[in-house]
Amino acid sequence: MNVLDINDLSIDFPTSKGVVHAVSHFSLSVPKGRRVGFIGESGSGKTTTALAAMRMLAAPGFVAGGSIRLNGVGGTDLLGLSDEEMRRVRLRRISYIPQGAMNSLNPVMRVETQIWDGIVAHEGHVEPGELQRRSREVLAGVGLEPHVGQLYPHELSGGMKQRVCIAIGVCLQPDLIIADEPTSALDVITQRHVMQTLREVQDKIGAGLILIGHDMGLMAQSVDDLAVMRLGELVEFGDVRQILENPRHPYTRELISSVPLVGGDSFLDSTPRAPEVQTDTGAPPLLEFRNVSRRYGAVTALHPMSFRLDGAVPQIISIVGQSGSGKSTMGGLMLGFNTPSTGEVLFKGQDINALGGAAALTFRKEVQAVFQDPYACFNPFYRVNHALKFPFKRFGLARDEAHVTTAMEEACVAVGLDPSLVLNRYPHQLSGGQRQRLIVARALMLSPKLLIADEPVSMVDASLRATILKNIHDLKDKHGISILYITHDLATAYHVSDYVMVLYHGHVVEAGPPKEVIGHPQHAYTRLLIDSIPWPDMDRDWGSAADARADLEELDRISQRPETVYRGDVPGFHLAQA
Amino acid sequence: MGRIPASYLMNRAITLVLTIVIAATLIWLIPRLSPVDPAEIMLGRMTAGAGTVEGSEQILATLQERFGLNDPLLVQYAKYMRNILFLDFGLSTASFPTPVSTLIANALPWTIGLMLISIVITFLIGNLLGALMVWEHTPRLWKVAIPAAMVFTSIPPILSGLLLMWIFSAQLQWFPLTGAYGLTVEPGWSWDFAGSVLHHGFLPALSIVVVTFGFWALGMRGLMITVQGEDYTTLAKAKGLRPRYILYRYMIRNAILPQITAFALKIGLLIAGQVLVERIFAYNGMGKLLYDAILDQDFPVIQGVSFVIILMTALAVFIVDLVYPLIDPRIRHEAA
Structure with missing residues (x-):
């Protein structure tokens, strides 16, 4: 029996430039107890469809046609219900687990109160003791201790918050759960635990599940049926195994092939370079950490570490780890945004925190950065060419206006953008991928020696990730720039880097060439990271919720006594062994 | 807590x-x-x-x-x-040899009464209206009427005071023209006196409320728009909570937090802002005392009044700082 039947649904957004058809003629059914994935890139209409089922479309969007029938309320069309009737459907019949795990809970209310108010809104007065018992029961169902109920959201980790949201979503045993990218803000280890928890509780109450996402691997490991959406249309629907193994629509094939795999074919299609002979020029290393550590109050974000990047031969050094592992702290230290608590950061033999005026300017020119959020990197009041021009002139590289224009155009072409299409626009007129490539172009114009790329692709769509990483990789090959690539994504680190350092709680736990460290991990933590990656392969098991929990306990054990596994050196980079 | x-x-x-x-x-x-x-x-x-x-x-x-x-x-x-x-500000030069502290002690209760009533009313009305400007279930008429009422914010308080005086005192004769209490009642703890004080305080308070509620309403509107876009508001709606409950417990409850800090800062400013209102209504409060002292170049009184304004602001901020951890659990965490 179907829980939900969406029939010929169309959703329009009237805008000043005409009507945008966010969803057109979408039909799909969710059977009881079955998990259906909605996959597609941003703007494909997957979240809009789900919000329509909740009748929570953001203004000015509206349903232009079709029906959404819910069998739990006698198969009536949800679109015809009154506001009050629809309110009663929410949570009791369809529950929604929103995307932003970090901000989904009211910061001034205790966790249990936020479970209780949902129960009371649908059942009227319930005895306090009964509420207490039920909130404990649902919290236990998602693996949280009873005392968590008395905490405030800021006292929970991201994974715990998302499990609280799941607990809220299942507390009234709905017929259908809609989970909108429930793990997008979580690292892989936590993601696996949260997804397994969600599957477990959904199985227990027998509800249907709609999982919205953009990660083919996560879908393969989590759902039964898959709906591929593109520009508001359902392009392919079917059993997930059949779609993965035999995709019919070209877009589906593109989505599957855009997932970078550890050990899979490289998306860089660059021929491996012949190992260059390292010549000792006697020049000071490009970047050096001497016993650098960083503490924030009582917390040590980075334990003392020393390494040397010669820079004579350009290298891509990856720093991988979960959120809170200290990888962004390292990036900040390299850029001089953070001062070390102990030790020194040296650039070409000079302490970057003690540079004079001219030297500081040279340092800023030679060390460039690409950050995570392409939306926050541009001043919204200027056209994007301003962001490219300004540093170029400021560092005295411009000969005349024509030179600036040529340099900008060359940089755009180098990252695969058509200069005539992007340069004269305002940031909000460009996509996230275009903006991120412009940031790379901006860095390139200054011909730096070193690029610090902190999660440069985590906020852009999967199909664009490969392109941007290729742009960054070209900086090394074609422009001789050394790169420090900071990421949580092991698969991309595997492909682009020459050397990988795995960070955990501010310690390097495993380091060496990526084929060794990621291809054949030896440290328990690295193995756990790699096991937690959801593979777009039905024959590769992601393990059960119990496995995920056991792994988390394993993590605790590791954090007691971190040790480093050294997996060999590459020429031009040297990590000091403790 | x-x-x-x-x-x-x-x-x-x-x-x-x-x-x-x-x-x-x-x-x-x-x-x-x-x-x-x-x-x-x-x-x-x-x-x-x-x-x-x-x-x-x-x-x-x-x-x-x-x-x-x-x-x-x-x-x-x-x-x-x-x-x-010891709160000794010396002797007034204009009303020599009255101690400044006596002058302040006489004026302060009037101002605090008028000020607290008007600022609390303004705060409540302003924030509620600001929240209603954003709330999706606000009746359409209100959504039009509230921004229209903001026009009053641009009127200087003296003008609104004069206008109110003209309408309610001169034309309708509902309220007395000037003074803090009637000439026929004896100051003291009696119902007659209290009634007279309220009767006399109404128009000055109203003139303050009318021109300042927009400040709170506009601030609240901005904060509410942010809160409305927060994921917890979306989840609250997805939980099928009643709209009013979401408005109070999820939206206003979070949006009001920065307004409370602003409230403390406003307390000091208000004495200064009330100077002209007190002057027009011949209301014997701190504002009038300050006004007269400036005209007379009565330094000790100016100093004393300024000090009291600062003392009140600092104390208000201090009290809010103490209360804040109780209303926002995140502060307690950061402080620890």
Whole structure:
């Protein structure tokens, strides 16, 4: 029996430039107890469809046609219900687990109160003791201790918050759960635990599940049926195994092939370079950490570490780890945004925190950065060419206006953008991928020696990730720039880097060439990271919720006594062994 | 709600004391940068009253001696700081020899009464209206009417005061024109007196409310728009909570937090802002006292009133800082 039947649904957004058809003629059914994935890139209409089922479309969007029938309320069309009737459907019949795990809970209310108010809104007065018992029961169902109920959201980790949201979503045993990218803000280890928890509780109450996402691997490991959406249309629907193994629509094939795999074919299609002979020029290393550590109050974000990047031969050094592992702290230290608590950061033999005026300017020119959020990197009041021009002139590289224009155009072409299409626009007129490539172009114009790329692709769509990483990789090959690539994504680190350092709680736990460290991990933590990656392969098991929990306990054990596994050196980079 | 950490308390208390000391110093310093000699002003006033004053040189010297104007500046400063500790601001030069503290003690209750009533009403009305401007279930009529009412915010309080006076006192004769209480009632703890005070305070309070509620409404509107876009508001709706419950417990409850800090800061500003309102309604509060003191160049009174304004602001901020951890659990966490 179907829980939900969406029939010929169309959703329009009237805008000043005409009507945008966010969803057109979408039909799909969710059977009881079955998990259906909605996959597609941003703007494909997957979240809009789900919000329509909740009748929570953001203004000015509206349903232009079709029906959404819910069998739990006698198969009536949800679109015809009154506001009050629809309110009663929410949570009791369809529950929604929103995307932003970090901000989904009211910061001034205790966790249990936020479970209780949902129960009371649908059942009227319930005895306090009964509420207490039920909130404990649902919290236990998602693996949280009873005392968590008395905490405030800021006292929970991201994974715990998302499990609280799941607990809220299942507390009234709905017929259908809609989970909108429930793990997008979580690292892989936590993601696996949260997804397994969600599957477990959904199985227990027998509800249907709609999982919205953009990660083919996560879908393969989590759902039964898959709906591929593109520009508001359902392009392919079917059993997930059949779609993965035999995709019919070209877009589906593109989505599957855009997932970078550890050990899979490289998306860089660059021929491996012949190992260059390292010549000792006697020049000071490009970047050096001497016993650098960083503490924030009582917390040590980075334990003392020393390494040397010669820079004579350009290298891509990856720093991988979960959120809170200290990888962004390292990036900040390299850029001089953070001062070390102990030790020194040296650039070409000079302490970057003690540079004079001219030297500081040279340092800023030679060390460039690409950050995570392409939306926050541009001043919204200027056209994007301003962001490219300004540093170029400021560092005295411009000969005349024509030179600036040529340099900008060359940089755009180098990252695969058509200069005539992007340069004269305002940031909000460009996509996230275009903006991120412009940031790379901006860095390139200054011909730096070193690029610090902190999660440069985590906020852009999967199909664009490969392109941007290729742009960054070209900086090394074609422009001789050394790169420090900071990421949580092991698969991309595997492909682009020459050397990988795995960070955990501010310690390097495993380091060496990526084929060794990621291809054949030896440290328990690295193995756990790699096991937690959801593979777009039905024959590769992601393990059960119990496995995920056991792994988390394993993590605790590791954090007691971190040790480093050294997996060999590459020429031009040297990590000091403790 | 749990305990406030001692370190947080200490931190705030030190800030409070420092603020008061710095403010007191500035109040002392600024008039001394002016070339006017208060003793000469007093003498000038006496001369104006009597035509000629015999032995004016001597009187001037005595006055200067009496006010301690001959002491070195540092000694004057030390004396001033010691006196301020006991809320002794010296003697008024205009109403010589009444102590400034007596003048303030007489005026303060009137102002606090008027001010607290009007600012609390303004705060409540302003924030509620601001929230309603954003809430999706607000009746359409209200959504039109509230922004229209913002027009009053652009009217200076003196004008709105005069307008209200003209309508309600002169034309309709519902409220008395001026004064803080009726001439026929004896000040004291009686119902008659309380009624008279409320009757007299209504228009001044209304003139303040009408022109200042927009400040809160617009601030609240901005905060509510942010809160409306928060994921927890989306989840609240997805939970099928009743719209009113979401409005109060999820939206206003979070949006109001920064407004509470602004409220504390406003308390001090309000005495200053009330100067003209009190003047128009001949309301014998701190505002009128300050106004008259400035006209008379009565330095001790100006100093005393300014100090009280700062003291009240600093205390209000201190109290809000103490209350804040109780209304926002995140602060307690950061402080710990």
